[in-house]
Amino acid sequence: MSRRYRARIGFSAAVAVLMASLALPQASARTADSGSRCSGGYVALTFDDGPTGTTAAYLKALRDAGRARATFFVTGTLADGQRAGTRRIVAEGHQVGNHSSTHPDLVQLDAATAFAELRDTSRVVRTQTGRAPTLFRPPFGSTDARTRRDAARLGMTEVIWTADTVDWSGIPTETIVANALTVKPGGIILMHDGLPTTLAAIPKIVQGLAERGVCPGRIVYSPTPVEAWPGLTFHAKAAPWR
Numbered sequence: 001m002s003r004r005y006r007a008r009i010g011f012s013a014a015v016a017v018l019m020a021s022l023a024l025p026q027a028s029a030r031t032a033d034s035g036s037r038c039s040g041g042y043v044a045l046t047f048d049d050g051p052t053g054t055t056a057a058y059l060k061a062l063r064d065a066g067r068a069r070a071t072f073f074v075t076g077t078l079a080d081g082q083r084a085g086t087r088r089i090v091a092e093g094h095q096v097g098n099h100s101s102t103h104p105d106l107v108q109l110d111a112a113t114a115f116a117e118l119r120d121t122s123r124v125v126r127t128q129t130g131r132a133p134t135l136f137r138p139p140f141g142s143t144d145a146r147t148r149r150d151a152a153r154l155g156m157t158e159v160i161w162t163a164d165t166v167d168w169s170g171i172p173t174e175t176i177v178a179n180a181l182t183v184k185p186g187g188i189i190l191m192h193d194g195l196p197t198t199l200a201a202i203p204k205i206v207q208g209l210a211e212r213g214v215c216p217g218r219i220v221y222s223p224t225p226v227e228a229w230p231g232l233t234f235h236a237k238a239a240p241w242r
Ligand SMILES: [Zn+2]
Pocket: 012, 013, 048, 049, 099, 103, 139, 140
């Protein structure tokens, strides 16, 4: 949450689309998230602030980790310059979400500028992938009623997180893994694109989850509010891929 993070990143961007239904048939067959293997439930792996030059390596790491599927919350400005990256994310069966256009603190902006941050990224994602995103994550988790209304107006559910890896802070891979594995079933793990330490954490997180019978899932609307931290709830949870 992190003002420090904001300073480092400067900007990035935008939300998530439920591209699960675009998953290739063979990918669905290979993931077959059913039966006893996932008896411990599902959690969502999420990667913010891409696409970056490292996104392809993240996708490979997920593929190599038993075709684990994740959600990438992309920023519009970066997605616009990494068109192939966004398409590739979707082609490999992952979700793409909206993380704003320039990664501002949305609640500090005037209404028109704040709405444009979301709208423009949804357009970019739709142009690149064929579908507008249905998931939105506000930069820094900074949100309010107006932000949620803007997201809803664009057909998106707001997604915060329930397990923060703090991977942006320079901590080692093992700590990122440990932080990720504090997640509870149904929960959502926050990570970031473009970090070698996080890239290295991917197989270990997937393995740690598997040892608990937990599978990576997609993000869906949750009628029950979920607490991100005291004073902030959201309506999203992890569920099996379709
Ligand atoms: Zn971000």
